[in-house]
Amino acid sequence: MQRKSLISDECPIARSLERVGEWWSILIMRDALHGLRRFDEFSRSLGIAPNMLTRRLNGLVEAGMLERRPYSERPPRYEYVPTAKGEDFRMVLMSLVAWGNRHYAEEGASVEVVERETGRPVQPMMATAEGAVVPLDQCLVQAGPAASAGMRKRLAPD
Known part of the structure; x- marks a missing residue:
């Protein structure tokens, strides 16, 4: 088995x-975040x-994305x-909805992300920790404090 590169690691x-x-x-995470909880609900x-x-489901539990909770002892069900x-x-997921609508919904959006109270459509945005909106063209990815020398070199400005 070939080892992944340190950069991708x-x-x-x-x-x-x-x-x-x-x-x-x-898609399981989409459904779970929409309120589905049980095996038969996901299956359907x-x-x-x-x-x-x-x-x-086991992989998502192992990844810490979902928690498996018993709801029946006889038979055991979770x-x-x-x-x-x-x-x-x-x-x-909301970013994927917006991106998919923008680029792949020629017939129009079948799903939208909207503000709960008003129903107004919203778009994913980047913001500072204080909440100031930052245009995407003003954002970049840079090496963080734990980056290896290889990652620093890869992300170094030209």
Whole structure:
């Protein structure tokens, strides 16, 4: 088995995709964040094979995205509840909705992200910790404090 490069080992995108980058995992998280909790609910919503659903749910539990909680002892049955880490994934899904609508919804949006109180459409944005909006063209990715020399070199300005 070939080892991944050190750059991808420390890349937050690569690390994230390793845990939730698979098609079914993302759709399971979509459904979990929309309120589905039980195996049969996920199965009905997704039309996924039971063995595949079991593997993906177990992977999301191992990744800390979902928590497995018993709801029946006889027979033993479990529900899958988003953790705080799983709830944080909501922003990723909302960004995918906006991006997909912008680039792949020629017929119009079938799903929109809206403000709960007003129903007004919203767009994902970058903001400082204080809440000031920063245009995407004014943002960049730079090496962080824990970056290796290789990552620093890769992300160094030209």
